Amino acid sequence: MANTLFEKIWQQHVVKNLEGDTSLLYIDRIFLHERTGSIALKSLSADGRKVVNSDQVFCTMDHIVDTFVGRNDNTLMPSGKDFIVATREACAEANIKLFDVNDPQQGIVHVISPELGIVQPGCTLVCPDSHTCSQGALGALAWGIGSSEAEHALATKTLRVTKPKTMKVEFVGELADVVSAKDMILHLIGQYGAAGGAGYVIEFCGPAIDNLEIEARLTLCNMAVEFSAFSGLIAPDAKAIAYLHNRPYAPKGEQWERAVEYWKTLYSDSQATFDKVITIDCADIGPTITWGTSPEHTCSVNGVVPEIRLNDNGLPDQSYIRAMDYMQVSPNMRLSDLAIDAAFIGSCTNSRISDLRIAAKILNGRKVASGVKAICVPGSTLVKKQAEQEGIDKILIEAGFEWRESGCSMCFYAGGENFGYQKRVVTSTNRNFESRQGPETRSHLASPATVAASAIAGHLADPRDYL
Ligand SMILES: CC(C)[C@H](C(=O)O)[C@@H](O)C(=O)O
Ligand code: SF4
Numbered sequence: 001m002a003n004t005l006f007e008k009i010w011q012q013h014v015v016k017n018l019e020g021d022t023s024l025l026y027i028d029r030i031f032l033h034e035r036t037g038s039i040a041l042k043s044l045s046a047d048g049r050k051v052v053n054s055d056q057v058f059c060t061m062d063h064i065v066d067t068f069v070g071r072n073d074n075t076l077m078p079s080g081k082d083f084i085v086a087t088r089e090a091c092a093e094a095n096i097k098l099f100d101v102n103d104p105q106q107g108i109v110h111v112i113s114p115e116l117g118i119v120q121p122g123c124t125l126v127c128p129d130s131h132t133c134s135q136g137a138l139g140a141l142a143w144g145i146g147s148s149e150a151e152h153a154l155a156t157k158t159l160r161v162t163k164p165k166t167m168k169v170e171f172v173g174e175l176a177d178v179v180s181a182k183d184m185i186l187h188l189i190g191q192y193g194a195a196g197g198a199g200y201v202i203e204f205c206g207p208a209i210d211n212l213e214i215e216a217r218l219t220l221c222n223m224a225v226e227f228s229a230f231s232g233l234i235a236p237d238a239k240a241i242a243y244l245h246n247r248p249y250a251p252k253g254e255q256w257e258r259a260v261e262y263w264k265t266l267y268s269d270s271q272a273t274f275d276k277v278i279t280i281d282c283a284d285i286g287p288t289i290t291w292g293t294s295p296e297h298t299c300s301v302n303g304v305v306p307e308i309r310l311n312d313n314g315l316p317d318q319s320y321i322r323a324m325d326y327m328q329v330s331p332n333m334r335l336s337d338l339a340i341d342a343a344f345i346g347s348c349t350n351s352r353i354s355d356l357r358i359a360a361k362i363l364n365g366r367k368v369a370s371g372v373k374a375i376c377v378p379g380s381t382l383v384k385k386q387a388e389q390e391g392i393d394k395i396l397i398e399a400g401f402e403w404r405e406s407g408c409s410m411c412f413y414a415g416g417e418n419f420g421y422q423k424r425v426v427t428s429t430n431r432n433f434e435s436r437q438g439p440e441t442r443s444h445l446a447s448p449a450t451v452a453a454s455a456i457a458g459h460l461a462d463p464r465d466y467l
Pocket of ligand 2: 063129131412429430
């Protein structure tokens with residue numbers, strides 16, 4: 001029988017079929033972070049239960065840690081230190097591998113898991129964090145769970161999961177210069193709505209996906225959850241296999257050979273059917289940015305804010321009115337007329353070395369506009385080190401960017417460091433809802449290239465004008 005990639009991985013992991021579409025699935029890897037992982041570990045231990053196999057569990061300090069150079073356990077986030085200390089203690093007690101605050105392999109969970117070869121094709125990986133879907137880029141079934149599900153997985157190596165429907169999103173044609181995976185995913189969400197993927201697991205495929213490097217595929221899959229999908233994944237190809245080769249946690253020697261043999265079977269059979277298919281022509285995608293407070297509020301960076309959408313009754317959609325009011329934009333306003341207060345390059349969406357390279361290419365020899373607070377937070381300590389070896393830090397600092405230690409940082413506002421009241425931020429992150437990056441901040445989601453160009457211009461700007 002012809003199967004999709006998802007069905008192959010699913011079938012491999014069914015321990016028992018339960019009622020209806022629900023199955024008990026075997027979980028290969030569990031990743032935790034100090035914000036939600038510590039809660040799961042604490043509660044597990046309070047119940048007198050144990051982590052059943054700590055070799056399959058990893059934890060990092062990314063969400064709460066400060067990103068200032070010279071950081072320690074103290075954080076700007078009130079009581080952040082408590083989470084850090086509790087996580088450290090819980091990991092030591094359960095014998096879990098922890099990438100601690102100043103560990104050379106520390107970083108944002110969805111950046112370090114691929115970077116260290118922890119996520120692998122065909123495996124099931126869960127983390128109490130919504131952007132776990134990023135890791136599907138390597139052909140894994142990876143999805144975000146809640147803290148109580150994390151407890152269940154830690155104690156049993158299994159989870160009850162209701163089978164999602166399958167969607168194929170095929171990208172055909174070629175991307176224009178500087179147009180990136182971030183523009184692709186924003187374009188998809190803009191076209192089909194932020195709920196467009198609800199109830200589905202999405203396989204991204206097609207010639208334009210084949211052409212993407214692994215880091216770009218991670219960016220694309222990262223925002224599957226912003227499309228409301230259960231997860232996103234991409235069949236592992238020669239690029240995925242080459243990417244994983246020799247990574248610290250990837251199999252070695254004979255085990256590597258056997259793994260590769262298996263990974264090569266992980267693709268959707270040509271006769272396999274999907275519940276839904278979407279095809280997107282990359283010729284239609286340009287540098288894309290959000291104007292509003294949902295990832296579906298997108299437009300071209302050199303375009304204008306759209307008209308207010310009408311609802312089914314032909315009346316102005318209140319969510320559009322509210323978003324425009326919050327963002328202080330109005331229909332037909334040029335995006336390039338919006339002055340920015342801040343520019344942020346970071347997050348599990350766009351903080352890998354390829355993201356920093358494109359930013360450096362644009363920023364080289366230029367200056368951030370006066371009055372713009374510009375911050376770059378590498379996605380991992382290894383990315384930071386690599387960037388420093390390439391001189392990227394110098395280019396960014398010279399241009400006027402702050403160069404930070406790795407972490408989630410101001411991708412999300414948790415009561416600590418933020419961009420300030422009602423500040424307008426152009427950001428390489430994945431969420432733009434109200435106050436996501438600070439009190440009433442106005443976030444415009446875009447690619448790192450667009451963020452860099454806008455930082456120089458002092459207003460939202462098209463990266464094609466800066467190459
Ligand atoms: C803190 C964590 C639970 C949260 C998530 O799950 O997404 C965070 O990573 C985010 O991006 O908002
Ligand atoms: S970088 Fe942002 S989106 Fe990613 S895990 Fe951290 S807080 Fe969540």
